[in-house]
Amino acid sequence: MPEILTVLPPVLAIIVAMLTRNVYAALGLAIIASETLIANFNPAMGALGSIDRAAAVFESPGNTRVLLFCLLIGALIAWMRDSGGVEAVVSGLMKRGLVSTPRRAALAPALAGTAIFVETNVSLLSSGVLGQRLFDAHGLSRERLAYIIDSTSAPVSALILLNGWGAYALGLVEPYGFESPIGVVAGTIPWNFYALLTLAGVYLTVFTGRVFGPMKTAGLNRDVLVEDEEAVAPTRSIYMWLPLLTMIAGALAFMAWTGGGNILAGNGSQSILWAVCLAMLVGGVLLAMGKAFPKGGLQARGFAGIAEMVPVVAILFLSIALGDSLRVLGTGTFMASVAEAFVSPIIVPAVVFVVAGVTAFMTGTSWGTYGIMIPIAMPLAVALGIPPSLALAAVLGGGVFGDHCSPISDTTIIASLAAGCDHIEHVRTQLPYALVTGGIAVVMYLAAGVWVSLA
Structure with a gap:
């Protein structure tokens, strides 16, 4: 052939x-x-x-873990969103004037995507959950949000390399007998032009508010859809930030644990699956104690969130x-x-x-x-x-x-x-x-x- x-x-x-x-x-x-x-x-x-x-x-445990993670994160997102936790966080940020303008609203997920470099999926989902409501409130398109989180999460992971990316690259470089394989991997930072330029481009777009190409007309029909969506009253911000913080901290801790104290050597797929399960446990207990949902509502909302993820998980499954x-x-x-x-x-x-x-x-x-x-x-x-x-x-x-x-x-x-x-x-x-x-x-x-x- x-x-x-x-x-x-x-x-x-x-x-x-x-x-x-x-x-x-x-x-x-x-x-x-x-x-x-x-x-x-x-x-x-x-x-x-x-x-x-x-x-x-x-047959690959790593593939299975990633698919399970994407399903379970749907339940966690639904709990944070439908309980009013996301709305409470957004409301609090707005009251403090921290996201009072479109520029500041766009900056929030950009900073989150940059700061959460330990695992790309955690970074994408964390910054995305925060950004959705902020972008809707300021009339910014969801496509623009997707660009911001996609163009910060992966590039920063490929730059900082204190994560599974770095461990993977190090493992591929070590067989070639370099005096300092870690030095070779760390030395990529100033040479990784695409990642550096992409991050700079995101922040330039955020601060100037200027976009080009199809992004100019993206989401024009979204405003109508947003107005028709059922509003969720803000309740307690802890319903969002505590499970989210648990997931991020858990991913870091489990990466260090599975790596024998070295985050670079940790098992990424195993760590993020454990982390989202821990976050669900914390979120579930918190919501049950606060009676955020009527009887049976916690389970129902969780399964509804999982159902929302099925189409995307199917695409991911076929891609793998x-x-x-x-x-x-x-x-x-x-x-x-x-x-x-x-x-x-x-x-x-x-x-x-x-x-x-x-x-x-x-x-x-x-x-x-x-x-x-x-x-x-x-x-x-x-x-x-x-x-x-x-x-x-x-x-x-x-x-x-x-x-x-x-x-x-x-x-x-x-x-x-x-x-x-x-x-x-x-x-x-x-x-x-x-x-x-x-x-x-x-x-x-x-x-x-x-x-x-x-x-």
Whole structure:
């Protein structure tokens, strides 16, 4: 089979998703296409293989934990929202003048997304829950909220690296015999141009209030919908902040515990699942003691919140299955081989960034991209005399760039969920920002390549 055909399934998924706005059909067709190629163009075996591939998602404890987390967080969000806890927090912030303007309202989730760097999903959901009501109150679109939280949470995780991202990158770098692998990973911060520029772009947008592209018209029909929504009276702010604080602190504590005292070595999926269960316990007891819901209401609202998450979890489930299938098909390996063809030190950082971005875009996973691209980038860096931190930063930034552009990315899916907006609309409105920032990053990587060559 020609290797170029390995890019057909992800391309099919992206085209169908954009044209039909039906992500379920897009992902399902892509899985069948991938499995059919794996089965040597046998469509019957491809269909059967697709079923087995979907079932195999649950063979990974990490995948299962993430899916459970996304379901359970729905119950926690419903409790915080329907109890009046979110409204109480927003009301308190408004009374104190802390979110009295659209600029301040937009700044709140941006700061939350930046500060909660321990785990991307926790960051996205925490800042999204806070931002939804604030953005509605000031007439700001949910798509803009999704952009803000998506473009702070993942970039800051790829920069600070005191989290699972850092541990993963360190594990991939260590086999190459560097004197200080930790130094290589830590040294990526000034070279991670896409992440730095994306964060700067978010805060520039927040402080200036200016947007461009499809974001200008995003959410025009949202105002009517908001007016029709049933208002929830503010009750006690502790119904929101205590479970949320429990989840964040629990994620940190469990990361340290599962890592034997080292957060970097902790188990991310296990920690966030334990943390959300602990937060639900705290929230459930708090709401029961405060009689926030009528008899049986706590359970009913919890299941209703879980039901709200089912469509998004289905997309995430299909995305994971597609990613697994594409790894077997060899899509990422083919994309990585493209990078190997360019051996000039001047263009290698830029090429690595672009190929990592395209790979993440097509596979929908930045971490999967890292597993493919870091083993390519590190030997290239050593052979050509390129600073390993520069090459690693290009991979890390490229993975986030591809995720931000991809409609099949798990982080864009969860960002849409957290902001409460249509997933395809989030991708469509965020895409111009990602492309502009990615283009500038390519130029900066070319300049870095020239600088390294002359040094």
